[in-house]
Amino acid sequence: MTWNDNMPTPLNSSLIFERCRSEGFEVEVEVLDTVDSTNSRLLEADISSPVFLCAAERQTVGRGRRGKVWYSPESGVTFSMRFNLSESVSRFNGLSLLVGAILCDSLRGLGVVDAMVKWPNDVLVHGSKLAGILIESRTTGLNKETVLVVGIGVNYKRGKEARLIDQASTDLDALCGSGELPDRSVLIGDIATRLLSVVSEDVPGALIQLSARWQEYDALNGTWVMAKVASECIHGRAAGIDTNGNLRIDTADGICCLNSADVSVRPEND
Numbered sequence: 001m002t003w004n005d006n007m008p009t010p011l012n013s014s015l016i017f018e019r020c021r022s023e024g025f026e027v028e029v030e031v032l033d034t035v036d037s038t039n040s041r042l043l044e045a046d047i048s049s050p051v052f053l054c055a056a057e058r059q060t061v062g063r064g065r066r067g068k069v070w071y072s073p074e075s076g077v078t079f080s081m082r083f084n085l086s087e088s089v090s091r092f093n094g095l096s097l098l099v100g101a102i103l104c105d106s107l108r109g110l111g112v113v114d115a116m117v118k119w120p121n122d123v124l125v126h127g128s129k130l131a132g133i134l135i136e137s138r139t140t141g142l143n144k145e146t147v148l149v150v151g152i153g154v155n156y157k158r159g160k161e162a163r164l165i166d167q168a169s170t171d172l173d174a175l176c177g178s179g180e181l182p183d184r185s186v187l188i189g190d191i192a193t194r195l196l197s198v199v200s201e202d203v204p205g206a207l208i209q210l211s212a213r214w215q216e217y218d219a220l221n222g223t224w225v226m227a228k229v230a231s232e233c234i235h236g237r238a239a240g241i242d243t244n245g246n247l248r249i250d251t252a253d254g255i256c257c258l259n260s261a262d263v264s265v266r267p268e269n270d
């Protein structure tokens with residue numbers, strides 16, 4: 001990729017590495033110019049480091065949830081973290097909600113005070129998508145170790161590809177104002193250290209705590225929603241999450257709790 005003056009400072013692996021180390025976390029950091037997808041790379045590669053972070057200037061096949069494309073222009077914020085775990089991935093149920101809250105905390109620290117999570121894991125500002133999360137896992141080896149990959153994309157400064165996104169979206173350039181855009185390596189380092197804190201601690205416990213203060217992050221709070229579960233549609237008012245991270249919907253038949261695996265949620269008037 002050829003650099004020009006309109007582009008932000010190139011990603012810097014040392015900055016990301018040092019930020020993590022200053023918080024007590026040892027992370028192997030790789031910065032690539034171009035990759036198909038940082039998630040695919042970390043899922044497929046043979047990596048022995050317990051924690052590995054891959055950030056890329058550009059993805060050619062950036063992937064979103066439910067088979068969607070994640071448009072990854074040059075000089076975006078696209079990175080993934082891989083955790084090699086000796087335990088079952090079930091301990092990480094609901095992690096996407098914690099990552100959403102982490103992203104909001106980090107972005108609010110940059111002045112994006114209205115960053116909220118649309119369950120299960122989109123980060124929105126006034127209804128427009130700013131960031132997305134793709135969590136994937138696989139088991140490996142004789143001991144059935146778990147490879148957990150958390151991929152994060154934050155719209156930084158979109159170009160013409162903004163037109164291709166099939167939902168309302170925004171970027172840090174619009175929200176922070178030109179000249180005040182954060183350094184991408186500093187932002188990635190900040191998000192990474194927050195994520196490391198959560199993953200290294202008690203995830204189910206953190207989810208219980210988050211459920212009690214979900215209103216601080218809940219983009220759906222009290223809105224009418226329609227949840228699609230297989231061929232069924234559930235209508236009602238979003239009523240927060242339970243301690244397992246399930247979405248609570250207040251329906252005519254009472255509270256209905258839905259998990260993230262098979263549900264799409266849309267405001268009824270969409």
Ligand code: BTN
Nearest residue numbers: 037039063064065132133151153
């Ligand atoms: C979504 O909102 O649908 C999830 C988007 C996740 C995008 C990130 S960018 C870094 C990582 N690599 C990918 O291919 N996807 C995730």
